[in-house]
Amino acid sequence: MTDSNKPEERDKTTFGVSAAGQDVLDALSRAKLFKTDIAAFQAAAMLALNLNIQVDDTSPSNGTKWSTSSVKPQALEFLEWYVPTKTPVRTLERFGNAGLSHIAERVLSGGYTMTEIFQLPKPEFD
């Protein structure tokens, strides 16, 4: 869990998804696994965080896609204390794109469930 909280870096008000990440979001949308792209993006970010995926400092964005208000405030607040970071939007963007890159192969090949894509633990039933 690392974040480059450079003192001079200020958080963003808008953020976006990489071109490759957009393909993954489109595939997730077609499979109707999420209601919105931003929900899928957030889930991808949480996966990257869970797997401690190394994220790039540079923004991989393909351009503006969402404003901060599109994101669940709880998610930003979570990142702020959990990572921790003073720039949760920037962190979300980086983790989100990294997460999408990680799940790209499974999502684009199709046929995988949410449990399989996001590597959710298999529940133990009595």
Next chain:
Amino acid sequence: MQLLEVELTNWGPFFGTHLIPLSVSPAAPVVLFRGENMRGKTSILRSIVWCLYGEIRAQDGRTPIDVSRLVNIDALLTGETPFGVRLRMSHNGQELELQRSAFADENRPGRVVVSRPSTTLIPKDGHPFPEGTIPETISGILSQEISEFFLFDGEMLNRFEERLREEKSASQGFVKSQVERALGLPFLREFAGDLEAIQTELNASMEVALRKNKRHETLSRDYRTKAEDLEVTERDLGQLKTLDEKLVGEIADFETQLAGVDEIKELYYERAGLEREIATGDDTITDYKNALAETAESSWWLPLAARLGSEIVQTDSELDAALRGYDERIKLEYKRDQLGRQLGDGLCPTCGQPVATHDEDALKAELADLNHQLASAPTLNFDELRQRSSRLKRYANGTAVVARIYEQEQDLRREQLRNDKRLQKVRQISERLSGNRLDIASLEQNLMTRKATRVRSRATLTDLETKRARLKQELQGLATKMSDQPEVNEDERRLQRVVSEAMEVVEDSFAGFRSAMREQVQEATSQLFLQLTTEKEYSGVKINDDYLLSVVDDQGRSLSMISAGANQILTTAFIGALAECSVEEAPMVMDTPFGRLDVGHRSAILEWVSAFDSQVILFVQSGEYDAERDAHLLAGKIGRQYSIERLSPTRSEVIPA
């Protein structure tokens, strides 16, 4: 004849070999098979028919069924498979074993090839019959012609009923042909035809002899004119009969095609039903997906669920440890405070009394140690831990949410599989329907036209037959005149007289047999009808000289309209009477005969069956026979009872009940 046992090998839903004993005594001659629909009742009836005659027909009575369709599906999966039926029966004190078998192989899906057919008929303790003589031997026991009166199902009853309700002339023709079938009249007709041929040849020879003499010119010319007229009439009759046969064939074809339409209609209905199920399944799938997407949306932290769960445990554990550390610190600080107050005066800080073992140096050392312990204790971060714990607790339901998602995914997967199967079935049905080019309205129109044409041609045929009979009579008179002439050869004259007398005898016998048989069938039908009907206003059944079958009321009047129930009973009575009048003894095998009857008529038929002393094999389903309600009607006549149970959609077994 009595059936003693039947053995089925890979037949219908009966995988492997199944031996079913059927022998009964006159005191208890009923063999009762009970089984719900699709268990294999009709397959057993068909096994008996196929074994006896080597062919089976669909329930329309015309369309042949390829025997490959009766081979057990599971057996076919094992590759080339033997199948067949073995019947053991007794007839006139002799025991016979008839076996018909073959091999079947599904060389590609849905296409079964039957090879190496074999038929054997072996008398007990005797030599096998030559294969070529088997059909004739079986025909002598129970001919295929009349087997329909003994081996029948509910559909055949429906068919008979429809024929009896056809318009008057068609119905009369049907009744007449059934009576003749029961009597075996076709044989007599052939004999009469042979005599006629001899007569014609003789007449021609006599006419040639007389033609030379001018004295007989008129007689000879009259004969030639009538003979030519008869020839023309015969030719017209022949053409009309050919046309009639063609019409019969066309009508049968149209009816077969329309019967096929029923199957097509069923396929359409089945496909429509499946499409509805698919639409419902799609809705269910969408619901599951929406539920999953909503869960994913509200629980955006799900990929971290396991990790957050561990951290909750860890933080709680740290918080517990911190609490324990805090308690320890309080204790140490209290102790340090107490020791500090004791130092110098040696008085107990609590009670103020001098401490007995006061040692200033030891106290200082202990105090130093306590200060060291307090200084080295970890810094307590309660607030931070509490805050972290509080924040993490928001995600405490992670395990439950993951379990819910997993279950929803399982449900989704199952529904998707079900819908995939439905889609596959729809594709299969669509493939079968893609070849359908039937124009149902045209078919029905053509059928009506042909039937109307046949009614007209039958009327013309009747007129021509009357004309032919008249001409034959006149020619017979002329032939007798010719034979009286001295120019005719003495041998020919004698032969002409013998043949003429023989023809008269046959003609009289023919009419006499038919008339006697008509009366016999009428009597038997009438008795049976009265026994079976629950309606008291009927006094019997009449088959008049024109073979019109009708129910008569208590005033002896023929009723043109009777109830549907009475019509069904009339049909059953007619078939029962034909069976009674046709051969001495044969088993009556009835497959689901009661489905269309009300309880009263059903009871009457069971009571009728209970009066039999010859073998009766009954196949019934729970809807038409209830053991508690109906068993007493058979009054202890049940010799054997079986239950047909389904093991799987492709397998059944017969269990003695």
